Amino acid sequence: MSGDRQMIAMDRHDALAMVAGVAFGRVVFTDQALPAIRPVNHVIDDESVIIRTHLGSALSAVTGSSEVGVVAYEADDIDPDKRLGWSVVITGMAEAIEDEATVARYEEILRPWVSRPMDRVIRIVPKIVSGFWLAESRGA
Known part of the structure; x- marks a missing residue:
């Protein structure tokens, strides 16, 4: 196996299609002024990432009643x-x-993977979408 690899940038359409093709990812948000990460399953709907959580979760606090929060997925x-x-x-x-x-x-x-009530549905509306393929270098 050659060790030569390159990163090839994706456009927005391809990046969202790749995320739509897998069952789970990680949501990054702020919890008590520190970064927090949670694995979650998702669906992509009209470019938005849809996830479910429960009302008492730290992620749920980011999106309190009529509030929005900055996250990464x-x-x-x-x-x-x-x-x-x-x-x-x-x-x-x-x-x-x-x-x-x-x-x-x-x-x-969108069925949760954990055995607990997930009574909140969260929509992540993308502002920045960046992706890359890790591929063999040409000529390798």
């Missing part, structure tokens, strides 16, 4: 042996979805 698929794959970071505003019909729709299509 990261997903990737990198083969550690081949050192090939991709990574995407989405930075944007997180907001709690309050519309009952919309919440019900997301509760149907």
Whole structure:
């Protein structure tokens, strides 16, 4: 295996498509003035990242009633042996979805992986989307 690798930038469309193709990622937010990261499953809907959480969570506090918070969302698929794959970071505003019909729709299509009630649906509206492929260098 050659050790030569290069990072190839993705455009916004490709980056969102890659995130849509995996089941989970990590949401980064501020908790007590410090960075916090939580693994979550997600769906992509009209460029937004949709996740679920519970009302008492630290992430839920970031998106309190009618508030929005700045978050980052990261997903990737990198083969550690081949050192090939991709990574995407989405930075944007997180907001709690309050519309009952919309919440019900997301509760149907986004099932939490943990056994506890997830009574909050959060929409992350992307402002900055950056991604790259980790690929073999040309000529390698």
